[in-house]
Amino acid sequence: MWLVFAFLTLLAAIFIIIPLLKSRIRQEIPTLRPDDKIAENILAFKDQQAELDFQLAGGVIDDTEYSELLLEQKRILLLDAVNESKYPKKEYADRGAWIILLSLLLTPIFVFSLYHYLGASADLNITDLLKKRASIPMNDIDRKALSKKIQKKMSSRLLSEPDHPFYLVTLAQLQMEDGNFRDAQSSYFEALNARPNDSELMSEYAQATYFLEDKKFSEKVNLILDDALSLNPSNPIALGLQGIRYFESNSYKLAIKSWKNALLVIPANTAEADALKSGISYAQKLLKEDIFTLSIKISVSPEYKITKGQVMYVYAKEWGGEPKPLAAIKLLVGDFPATVILDDTMSMMGGKILSSVDFLEIFARVSVSGSATPSHGDYQGSTGKIKVQGSRTVKIQIDKKI
Incomplete structure (x- = not known):
């Protein structure tokens, strides 16, 4: 989990750092500072003034034109100076970028520290110890020592x-x-x-x-x-x-x-x-009691052709009870007549046992498809209602086609 978090943090950092580096490169391209720009404007103004002086001396312009043109150049110089003073200084933007980068690097450290102090680090530690106890073979002494350690940490956590x-x-x-x-x-x-x-x-x-x-x-x-x-x-x-x-x-x-x-x-x-x-x-x-056992003798009506190797299910249900079988067995069809045994050890998970009910009905079904669910074309027979006590041997004839 920590590796995944570190990877995602690094991925996020890349997407933030790359634009910062690009911005840094752009900022490193030589540019004139505002003070240099003003000085350059003053030099340009002096050149313009010298040119106007030369034109006045040569009679190209008169005194009135000279005064108006010089005043216009002064106005332009003043306007440029005001505009340059409004530009932000590049070093401040540069400092802001590095503050973002520093915050990005410090965030995971802060999060990890806060998680360790307030989060589920104790829970993760207990989980790791439980996994170790369940998966790593150890002798009784080490196992008991680990158990004590887990109990101590759990007791602390429960506080x-x-x-x-x-x-x-x-x-x-x-x-x-x-x-x-x-x-x-x-x-x-x-x-x-x-x-x-x-x-x-x-x-x-x-x-x-x-x-x-x-x-x-x-x-x-x-x-x-x-x-x-x-x-x-x-x-x-x-x-x-x-x-x-x-x-x-x-x-x-x-x-x-x-x-x-x-x-x-x-x-x-x-x-x-x-x-x-x-x-x-x-x-x-x-x-002096044996396991309850039912011996079931199964035969088939002569009109039905059942071949060896087909799947047969034999199962018992409580008469008048739930449809879920109490006991069942799956086997391949052999020669008929055949004898099948059901007993209490074959009882279905979570259900009753054969000897715990008063009446049963036993079914034998040959499945054409091999499925445990009855389907069209299967052959079936049953005992009908039988009393459990005293009934240790029963007979079934498969005489019905579904």
Whole structure:
């Protein structure tokens, strides 16, 4: 950013300096000063007077004509002297040009100084430190030292802008990483004053309070957690905490459901996702329960010619619910009849899981164009309404052409 600003400043300077240099060159062309011009006029007047004296002596003009012509030359000399005194002196214009040039050179220095004193230099410094923390590998000691440095600068910045939500939340998250749950709770509380209806922020506040109170679901923690879930039922942090709450009360099925729903909105292959999967697996072992799975046997009506290699979509929707699929899989058509498996791990991002609803409808569609959107010429079949509990194997016949 600084290089861009410097380049633009230099470009602007060029457009101003070039005309000044041209003006300077013009001013350096030799010219007569006003005093020299007056002296030259006086010499010319004396020459004219000598010529008139010569004409008078030779009888070319008489005394009356001589007096009139001499008076006319004096009048011209006086008029020229008055006009020359009105001309501005060149050195003053020259000084004005250099004042403009000096101001141009000093302006960036003044702007940079003012920006450093009043502007966002502290914000830029914090941003650079956060980027360094996120992008440069470092050991635990260096990382902790950098975290402390960032926290110190953020705390200083918050003295001048105490309601800055980004700094409050980031500071709280860094304090959580350091195990400083008391200060983290305080930072989250201040951030919530600025954004009271932020579900994610509220869930992080509940988490900080949970750790501060020795990992116990006190009345305060429960209230904050319930408020976060009421604002956003798909909040992954709140769902994770809710699963822990259910697990500690031996409600393992509800814990599994909460963690599975959280798993839908958490990026795969992360530490958080691995922790949720471990919790689900452990709760299932306590229940002696496997992952909910549906085995779908698909056949095709003899009248339809479906070739190998065409794209087929198999998906499940909640009966009477939203049109968005709960789970789906895309595959290439092979030999029929075929068996396809759908389970809770295939649930769509941000949606419910298969085992969380009462009734389903399963569809199988062969797409002629390969598109996930149904189009003219596709072949389709469905199960109709089926009850989830107890239905582990279903059949579909593709018997309809769209």
